[in-house]
Amino acid sequence: MYIGSHTLMKRYDECLLKHGYTIEQLVDKASDCLLKHIHGESFSIVCGPGNNGADGLSLAIKLYQQKKNVQVFIFENTNHLSKANAYYLQKCYDLSLSVYLFQQDNLEELVGYMTACDTIVDAIFGFGLNSSPRGIYQSVIESINQLYDQEVIAVDIPTGLQCDSGKPYQSVIYATSTITLSAMKNGFLNPDSYFFTGKVIVEKLDVDDVSEEAGLYQMADDKMMFPLLKERIFDGYKGTYGHTCLITGCIEYKGAALLSAKGCVYSGSGITTVMSDQEVIHALTQFCPEATAVLRPPILQKEDFLRYDAILIGCGLGQSLDSYRYVIDVLEKTKQPLVIDGDALTILSAHTDLLKHQNRDIILTPHLGEFQRLCPFDSQDDMLLVAQDFAKEHHVVLVLKGPYTIVTNGQESYRIRAGNKAMATGGMGDVLAGIITSLVGQGYPALQAAMLGVFIHGYTGDLLAKEDYTVIPSKLIEFIPKAMNNMIKSNPEVTS
Ligand SMILES: NC(=O)C1=CN([C@@H]2O[C@H](COP(=O)(O)OP(=O)(O)OC[C@H]3O[C@@H](n4cnc5c(N)ncnc54)[C@H](O)[C@@H]3O)[C@@H](O)[C@H]2O)[C@@H](O)CC1
Ligand SMILES: Nc1ncnc2c1ncn2[C@@H]1O[C@H](COP(=O)(O)OP(=O)(O)O)[C@@H](O)[C@H]1O
Ligand SMILES: [K+]
Structure with a gap:
């Protein structure tokens, strides 16, 4: 099993891009991995502005194509989105998926929509988060944590958990399970991280193996x-x-x-x-x-x-x-x-x-x-x-x-x-x-x-x-x- 930190995971992605993959392809492969572990009929997929959010958007499209009931929640207008995020968001619009934009004045109403679904997917932030989520992000995280009837599946890392230490920022998602991509995250070795990750599933993308090229660690068991x-x-x-x-x-x-x-x-x-x-x-x-x-x-x-x-x-x-x-x-x-x-x-x-x-x-x-x-x-x-x-x-x-x-x-x-x-x-x-x-x-x-x-x-x-x-x-x-x-x-x- 390979282990990565935020810099090593970043390097891993860069190696894949060097091998000729496009970021849109990688996100597509990431959502294939997620799809294997997602069950149920109705989903609220909460997507941040980076590639973690892009994973969520790509997953939403695949679930929608499987005729599941899908609602997508986003935070920003298109100017601050990563390239892959903007690409998959446009696809969501093209397919007429239900996409809701979080704002301070509609928070309660939109969270209300989530209560009707089986599963919430946390694709807000992954290893790119660099400080505690604030403002609307913090409010949404706290609202999701108040919902007790839904399963919460985190994409890669529960939003607000620090990738390297496994310690939470002030505001953090409590997930039922975490599907982590490409490698175990170093922070998950800290047993206290389990409160936030729930069960951790490691899923490898179907790509060339660049683990050693990127300098990922191996678990010697x-x-x-x-x-x-x-x-x-x-x-x-x-x-x-x-x-x-x-x-x-x-x-x-x-x-x-x-x-x-x-x-x-x-x-x-x-x-x-x-x-x-x-x-x-x-x-x-x-x-x-x-x-x-x-x-x-x-x-x-x-x-x-x-x-x-x-x-x-x-x-x-x-x-x-x-x-x-x-x-x-x-x-x-x-x-x-x-x-x-x-x-x-x-x-x-x-x-x-x-x-x-x-x-x-x-x-x-x-x-x-x-x-x-x-x-x-x-x-x-x-x-x-x-x-x-x-x-x-x-x-x-x-x-x-x-x-x-x-x-x-x-x-x-x-x-x-x-x-x-x-x-x-x-x-x-x-x-x-x-x-x-x-x-x-x-x-x-x-x-x-x-x-x-x-x-x-x-x-x-x-x-x-x-x-x-x-x-x-x-x-x-x-x-x-x-x-x-x-x-x-x-x-x-x-x-x-
Ligand atoms: N090989 C892999 O494992 C792959 C991973 N992917 C996904 O890509 C994710 C990493 O993507 P990114 O590097 O885009 O990072 P994230 O999507 O985790 O977050 C980056 C975005 O968040 C913003 N941001 C960072 N800290 C913030 C804060 N405190 N408050 C508000 N905004 C903040 C940044 O400005 C940027 O827009 C992974 O977690 C994984 O889900 C895939 O998409 C591609 C392949
Ligand atoms: N909490 C811990 N979990 C796992 N291993 C530990 C822990 N605390 C100490 N160890 C192990 O015990 C050893 C302590 O080494 P060190 O700090 O150099 O001790 P000393 O200087 O007293 O000889 C190391 O091998 C370290 O990995
Ligand atoms: K996440």
């Missing part, structure tokens, strides 16, 4: 992710599964280093070595005896890293002058695939130029706060686009953590369907960084390692959250091997 996890081989040994080096922890932040090390070991790393301070190493022997350790020298040299398959830097590294130097050293002197997390990301924020010319796989795992430092964005920005552009510009795999964590390399973009609110506990991100590093060390390509790491982490958390109110990192770690085994056993492609 069980079906996509289970087969990515490889079975361990019959004669594998520790050398088969990679040697990872974790440059983590300091006197003040021992826990993060311990959690990332254990996450790395439990998700199958062949050998895990923690490069840290004496105090961290001491604690590690108690907490995770399977990990090995080396004392971190004051200056890191290329030779210190020759035997490793993957490096992690961050997870409790702190932001001291030493930590700062470690980050620069690792970026300048090592060549292995690299995972950068936590404090190391904050240090990196002032030096993103170092990401240029790296010629190796680099995975960044910020939460939103860390990402804000790396790539200052505005709260109104389209995060799907911001994340994608950042990854493309800096040649990294970006893991932007949160509900439905984003994973993108700028070309391919995913939202991972795993993880839950019970996991919002300190240290959870350190476990994730350890898992991803483990997978990189085991030889998974960077994008796959990031996707799979996020999925394993979230999937384990989901299994625990079925029973528990909170999911604690130490407990999640213990459950990782069982969860990974579950994934392997549930994958029909694994035969051994």
